[in-house]
Amino acid sequence: MxxxxxxxxxxxxxxxxxxxxxxxxxxxxxxxxxxxxxxxxxxxxxxxxxxxxxxxxxxxxxxxxxxxxxxxxxxxxxxxxRAEAGAALGVEIRPDAVLAAWIDLAGTVLHSARVALTRARPEDVLPVLQGLPGRVAGCSLIGAGVVMPGPVGVTGLSGQASELPGWGGIDAQVALEEALGLPVTVENDANTAAMAERVMGAAQGIDTFACLYFGTGLGLGLVAGGEVFGGAFGNAGEIGHIPVPTPEGPTRLEDVASRMALVRLLAEAGLHPATGDDLAALHAQAPPAYLDWLDRASTALGHAVLLLENLFDPETIILTGALPPPILDDLVARTPLPELSVSNRPDRRHPRLIAGRVGRRAATLGAAALVVNTALSPRLVATA
Amino acid sequence: MxxxxxxxxxxxxxxxxxxxxxxxxxxxxxxxxxxxxxxxxxxxxxxxxxxxxxxxxxxxxxxxxxxxxxxxxxxxxxxxxRAEAGAALGVEIRPDAVLAAWIDLAGTVLHSARVALTRARPEDVLPVLQGLPGRVAGCSLIGAGVVMPGPVGVTGLSGQASELPGWGGIDAQVALEEALGLPVTVENDANTAAMAERVMGAAQGIDTFACLYFGTGLGLGLVAGGEVFGGAFGNAGEIGHIPVPTPEGPTRLEDVASRMALVRLLAEAGLHPATGDDLAALHAQAPPAYLDWLDRASTALGHAVLLLENLFDPETIILTGALPPPILDDLVARTPLPELSVSNRPDRRHPRLIAGRVGRRAATLGAAALVVNTALSPRLVATA
DNA sequence: GTTGAACCTTCAAGTGAGTTGAGTTAATCG
DNA sequence: CGATTAACTCAACTCACTTGAAGGTTCAAC
The missing domain is CATH 1.10.10.10 (Winged helix-like DNA-binding domain superfamily/Winged helix DNA-binding domain)
Structure with missing residues (x-):
């Protein structure tokens, strides 16, 4: 407020x-x-x-x-x-559910919850949020981070189209602060996932990096100087939409390198993995459809790495999100790292491409991590 | 120091x-x-x-x-x-010459100079620089910006390969500060050009934008929140090296969209423009080789715009550098702006792509503009 | 083993910069 | 012309950091 x-x-x-x-x-x-x-x-x-x-x-x-x-x-x-000095709440609002996670200042997950929704209009979601802050005793909540689909940013959702129905006309941040009774930061999933990796994952101690996030499609979170870079209007990081060359001609990156693309290729081969474990098993079983996807996806990711390194010059690039760790590892291992890149230096402190360590819940946890990161960083803020 | x-x-x-x-x-x-x-x-x-x-x-x-x-x-x-309160010196070190420009706080050019060189080793360049600060009377110089080719950045040139011979082993920033007797900021040409547009050109009042700079090849300057973004190691913005699709297959962006590419295409058609005016005349004469280049370059730039908008979400993108204004205008007019972009919004304050206004000397002037921008922006700096 | 350099910490006084609140000046509005 | 509004100034106050002197601990050299 x-x-x-x-x-x-x-x-x-x-x-x-x-x-x-x-x-x-x-x-x-x-x-x-x-x-x-x-x-x-x-x-x-x-x-x-x-x-x-x-x-x-x-x-x-x-x-x-x-x-x-x-x-x-x-x-x-x-x-x-002192890790218990404060806790942060991370909330992810999806069309079908609200996910929540509470973490302490060290990044330890204290508690998590999932509330199924049939609809995700403000009047469905906000009452659910009102019950969340009281869930953890002992630690005082210092703030909340919220992940929402759709273009969000400096102006909130107001006036912009969103993938969530009913949120178009209201200022999401204000509504969320009122419902939660906490200071709220709204970000997109890729950016919060990046922050999760920074606070509690593979990017600890790294101030400038890029994070490729496997959600519905493929998102990009940019962290520069320890802070999320959201662009002028909060919509930076739409890497899934950029065209990449394939043998069949250019397609959008996320048409090749995404969970959706994997599921589609598997379905064409008659495979229908139902759970995350089914997906994780692909690494060991290595069916042709999986290897085919791996091949296409890693080639496309190699292209993305080239772009990110040449445009952004990060300390490292991290793959994270809703894919099982063995699959992320496979992608990291297979992705060709371009020779011609300012990042191809002998004196690197970190590998050019690494797998995230936060896992499936990266976005939700990252929303909370955003708050922790703010609390533990210097910043001039007016408190009027 | x-x-x-x-x-x-x-x-x-x-x-x-x-x-x-x-x-x-x-x-x-x-x-x-x-x-x-x-x-x-x-x-x-x-x-x-x-x-x-x-x-x-x-x-x-x-x-x-x-x-x-x-x-x-x-x-x-x-x-x-008060524009005369201070002046800034911009220096551009090229293999064959040192360019210098002095500007006041309002961005007005007070004086400029060019010293031809046969070689650009430190021992050739530094003595030339020693004579520069005394050139303008009246205004007190508050600092200098220096543009150099090659990877520069947080660590200076030390230990890294540079396109200038002899600079590899020394800390450029320290050497330059000593020679000039002024606080020195070292940046690459695209970043300083971006700052020139911000202080005295087409980006006045814009805090977050991208700048495509036509120098030898094609560079990218990123300005976020009013400050140059150089990446973790100062090498962000190597956009010229990224592949773009062409009818003949993918090539590097700067193989198509650059002054070099234009000159090559003209040469193949038997045209050999010697001066900048010869190039500027192309707009009016419109020979087929020029139109051909325009076509290829603007298509490739459209691809670059798509990348920049989706990855960085800037307020606008600016074309600037060593091409005559009418040619930049032709490029802006011809470049196809992708429909599918987060930047394709109705409520924009600026056009998505605009031509720079600083002209040929953008990099040199921008080096000085960098200093002015720092002087007129809040920043916590230790003064030990 | 003693001496001394190196280092962390605290005490107490001092300084610089922003804040507060009352009071002054100068416009516009009714 | 008086009421209202707003910019500005004065003087006292507060807050947070700095300075310089003093007190403790530890290690290393003689």
Whole structure:
């Protein structure tokens, strides 16, 4: 509900908040850290860091974890994030269900839930959301992230077409904040999945990366400098729609590299996997239809990798989403990495393409991860 | 020379500097602005803004431009950026020459120069640079931007291959700062060209856009939230290397959409334009070879537009660089804009594709514009 | 084993910048 | 012309960071 200024000015209060985020962010990155070390890293005085740490201790955000000896001089007292200090709620609204997950500051999943829907209009969804915040005891909820299909963005859904009926005319963010009673961030599935990988998955410690997300189709989440990049209107990352060359002529990427494409190819071969386990079994059984898909999909993904590396120059690219891990691994192994790329360097810290570790629920968990990431990063925010 | 912290903490001094940038940025965006108005926009108190404006007046950064009447209440005193308050130097280092341009805070070109080189090793270039800062009297230089070919970025050129011989082993940024005696920002040509369009060209007032730059090949400059986006290693924007479909099969974009490609096609038709004016005349003469190139290039650019819109969702895309304006206009007019794009919306504020207005010297001027943009934007910077 | 350098931490005073609230000035509106 | 509205200023206040001196611990060298 906070009226957010685009670029708020800085005053004492906002400085403090920013520096708290800076300290928390450093501790999270390092796992644990001493005060003098944080002071050196941030350019703040040790005294300032001491005061902030004292605050954070009093508020329960960090805990003392011991002393770091071995060096000359007095050993530093180290601190770590207290995972239970706060929890975040992630909500995914689908046409047929609402998925929810609660995570703590360390990214541990505390609880999750699924509520089936017959319709997903606001009047069907909002009452379901009202019951969610009370579900976890002990941890105080600091915010919620919400994943919705359709173009979302800086202006919310208002005035834009959405794939969810009935949400077109209302400001989704405001309605959701009211229903949940929490600060809400709305994002698309690929972006939240990327954040899930950053907070609790394969992208920990990586600030700039791209995430290819297998949902209904294929989405792209971009993280730059530790923050989601959504484009000018929040609709960046529609990579599924771009054409890729195939032997039969150009098609859209997600017509080849997606769960839908896999299911279609399997169906043409008379296979009808019903569950996720059925899909996971494909890796071991390796039926021709699967190998065929793998071939087409990985070739197409190679094209996507080429695009992303040349346009975005990420530290790494991550495959994640609603495909079983062995299949993601197969894709990573098979995808040809282009020789001609600015990313093809010998001094890389990370492989160019890796499989995500968050799994099927990446989008829902990522919605919550978005909130955690915000809480543990410095940012100037007006609190009017 | 300043040891730059990645994320510096905020203290009173840095807050002030940040808020000064905020105030200057607001005044630049609006052209002129009153104090109360700035206070509302920034969330600062009117008193704080008053104090900052008093400082800026004393230092000569802003000037009073009158009073805004017509409203009820006491009319606001308005202020505007004083263009002569500072100047920025832009330097472009090419294998055969050093280009330089001086601009003031309003983006007006004060002076420009060209020094021919036979070689462009550091020992050839650095002495030339030493003479540049003294060239403009009156305005104090606040910094320099430098454009160099080859992969540049967060680590400078050190340890990476460069297209300029002899620069591989040294830290370019440090060497350049020493030679120029100014704070230096190193960027690639496409990114500086984008900044030129933002500060003094077709992208004024646009915060998130993509810029296709016709240099030797075809480069991409990305500006997000008013800042250049360079990728994790400073090598984002290599759009020239990506494959595009053509009737004869896929080729690299810059093999079709570039000045080089135009010159080659003209040569095959027996035409050998020697000067920029010869090229500009093509628009009027419209020889078949030119029309052929136009056809191929604009089709390929249509593909690039599709990619950029779907991956980055920019407010607009700008064509700029070393092609005469009428040719850029021809390209803009001919380039097919894909129907299937998140950018194909009715409520757009800007056309999807526009021609740049900075012209041939976009990269050099943009290097200077980069400095101006930094000076007039809020940023937390440690000044150790 | 003693000495001393290196290092972390705290105390207390000081500083800079933004905030607050009352008061002043100058327009427009009825 | 007075009421209202809005921009601006003054002076006291508060907050958060900095500075510099002092106190503790640890390791390493003699």
């Amino acid at each position: 906070a009226s957010t200024l685009l670029t708020p000015g800085s005053n004492a209060e906002r400085s403090r908040q920013y520096n708290r985020g800076l300290v928390l962010g450093h501790i999270r990155r390092e796992g644990e850290a001493g005060r003098a070390e944080i002071a050196r890293a941030s350019g703040l005085s040790t005294q300032a860091v001491s005061n902030i740490i004292a605050d954070l201790l009093a508020d329960g955000w960090v805990v003392e974890t011991g002393r770091r000896s071995g060096q000359r001089g007095q050993p530093a007292v180290t601190y770590a994030i | 300043a040891s730059t912290l990645l994320t510096p903490g905020s203290n009173a001094e840095r807050s002030r500097q940040y808020n000064r940038g905020l105030v200057l940025g607001h005044i630049r965006r609006e052209g002129e602005a009153g104090r109360a108005e700035i206070a509302r926009a920034s969330g600062l108190s009117t008193q704080a803004v008053s104090n900052i404006i008093a400082d800026l007046l004393a230092d000569g950064w802003v000037v009073e431009t009158g009073r805004r009447s017509g409203q009820r209440g006491q009319p606001a005193v308005t202020y505007a950026i």
